[in-house]
Amino acid sequence: MNYSELTPIMRRLALEAGDKIMEIYNSDDFDVRAKSDESPVTAADEAADALISAGLREAFPDVALVTEEQADSHDTEALTFLIVDPLDGTKEFVNRRGDFTVNIALVEDGVPTRGVVYAPARERMFYTDSVGVAVEETGPFDKDTPGETTPIKVGEPDNEALMVVASKSHRDEATDAYINKYAVKDMTSAGSSLKFCLVATGEADLYPRLGRTMEWDTAAGHAVLNGAGGRVVRFDDHSALAYGKVGFANPFFIAYAPGVELKEG
Structure with missing residues (x-):
């Protein structure tokens, strides 16, 4: 996998999917249906999934793709695969609470090695760069030109607080x-x-x-x-x-x- 190619493509697709999601989120009304497992699904899930899946399959036709909204992909067996939740937090979306994300990741040998998490309603985006370092990009976001990024790092926890x-x-x-x-x-x-x-x-x-x-x-x-x-x-x-x-x-x-x-x- 060419990580230098993967990172900007995942980033761009997440932003494009975020735009689709926000169009529906900001509309007066949208339908909510129940899937077979009783979890909710909306037109936003499906539109974002179609966009991301098409983009990943075009860019990486030889890499297996697993996505929540395509049940036939749930039988995939591969060591390396791309995995997508086009709208994670559908309940947050339906209740208009804002804490929903677009998730795109690469898994290699059982480990998620690259990923992007975009929260369009919160205007926050996190991803791994081409060498695997996690960064947060500061908006406003341009689909083709990444903005300023800041490397992020876990804190030093105080077990008493x-x-x-x-x-x-x-x-x-x-x-x-x-x-x-x-x-x-x-x-x-x-x-x-x-x-x-x-x-x-x-x-x-x-x-x-x-x-x-x-x-x-x-x-x-x-x-x-x-x-x-x-x-x-x-x-x-x-x-x-x-x-x-x-x-x-x-x-x-x-x-x-x-x-x-x-x-x-």
Whole structure:
């Protein structure tokens, strides 16, 4: 994979998809339907998926593509693949809360090595550059010419005063019970893959997820966090969270800045 080619293409497609999403988000009304797993889907999911998929297939025809909105891609078996969630945080989108993202990532040998997370309503964009360093680009965004970027790095956590981020739409008692094992200075809620990015920038130290997620939900944010020096491990045994699993479903996991003294579940 030519990373120097991949990075600008992922970035541009994320911005183009973000424009499509915001057109629908800012409209007076939009339809919400339920998929077979009862999760919501909108025209914004489908329009963004069509745009991103077409762009990736044109640029990288020999690389497998897995995307949430195309069920036939969920049987893919490959060591190297691109993986897309065209609109992560559909519940945030439907409720007009703004915490939704466009996620595009490259997975190689079970590891997300490159990714972009774009939050169009928040006007924040994070991605890995051609050498794998995580950066945040400052808007306004031009699709063809990247703006000013700042390398991002996880913070140095104080285990007596941790900053924790948790899911806005999927918070439960089990998550709260686990968080209560730590000495928490402050806790915030965020939607979608933005939680990974808040750990990557040092705005949070710890993000535990005790709930169902799929690899397309997490790969791009995981890549950004990797590029900022962070880690993502399984909740049960603290081994690295791997990708390319049959069915692409994740176990519970913990994303964190090294230095956090992880507690047992």
